[in-house]
Amino acid sequence: MKEPYYTSSTCRLCQSEKLERAVSLGLSPVSEKYVNRDELGEPGVMVPLDLYFCSNCSHVQLVDVVEPEYLWSDYTFRTGDNPALIEHFSDYASRVHTFANLNETDLIIDVGSNDGTLLKSWQRKGFRNVLGVDPAIDIGAEANAAGVETLIGFLNQAIAEKILEQHGRAKLITANNVYAHCDDLIGMTQAIRSVLDPDGLFTFEASYLLDIVEKDLIGTIFHEHLSYHSVISLQSYFLRQDM
Numbered sequence: 001m002k003e004p005y006y007t008s009s010t011c012r013l014c015q016s017e018k019l020e021r022a023v024s025l026g027l028s029p030v031s032e033k034y035v036n037r038d039e040l041g042e043p044g045v046m047v048p049l050d051l052y053f054c055s056n057c058s059h060v061q062l063v064d065v066v067e068p069e070y071l072w073s074d075y076t077f078r079t080g081d082n083p084a085l086i087e088h089f090s091d092y093a094s095r096v097h098t099f100a101n102l103n104e105t106d107l108i109i110d111v112g113s114n115d116g117t118l119l120k121s122w123q124r125k126g127f128r129n130v131l132g133v134d135p136a137i138d139i140g141a142e143a144n145a146a147g148v149e150t151l152i153g154f155l156n157q158a159i160a161e162k163i164l165e166q167h168g169r170a171k172l173i174t175a176n177n178v179y180a181h182c183d184d185l186i187g188m189t190q191a192i193r194s195v196l197d198p199d200g201l202f203t204f205e206a207s208y209l210l211d212i213v214e215k216d217l218i219g220t221i222f223h224e225h226l227s228y229h230s231v232i233s234l235q236s237y238f239l240r241q242d243m
């Protein structure tokens, strides 16, 4: 079987090749990737888990990338299974609502919307024009069945154009954790930019590098998390993306 990962030679944010290995955790099985009973005796897939530092823009990242289709298409994690996350996203929507200038008819998009937990919080606030984008086929279908319209796929330019055609521009785009999960971050950010209203707001939430270092949050380092964001590297990144 072909190894389900590839190794990138350039920084995810600035495309520089000035990458230095900062922390090596060796080879590790892919988390959240479960096997069937009849596969229990087979050797599992092992993928390098090394953190690299970009000496050009300071971004900390994994360069060994598990194939997104392998990792996400039969993803089993459901946000709505976790009561703490339901509460967190309800609180998140309330906090964003206080500083986002939104009308109830405005389009709100959640990238990596999973089962629609965050968008349901917006629906409960009276916002009906919500749209999710997520590559997990079964979970996306459940979200659709539960009344949260969800496009199945990775947010890229093709899906952005489909959204513009069918829904118009969004006043709010959220991308939680997915902003640490995505390898083609420049492509996804450009897709977000092209769908976002000029007066719109983009918010995202991901593990923060300073917390990981100061609190020794080693457990947050695994293959799903490709980026370990910091304000320094993101500031110059968003300026380059005209955001």
Ligand SMILES: [Zn+2]
Binding pocket: 011, 012, 013, 014, 015, 016, 054, 055, 056, 057, 058, 059
């Ligand atoms: Zn860089």
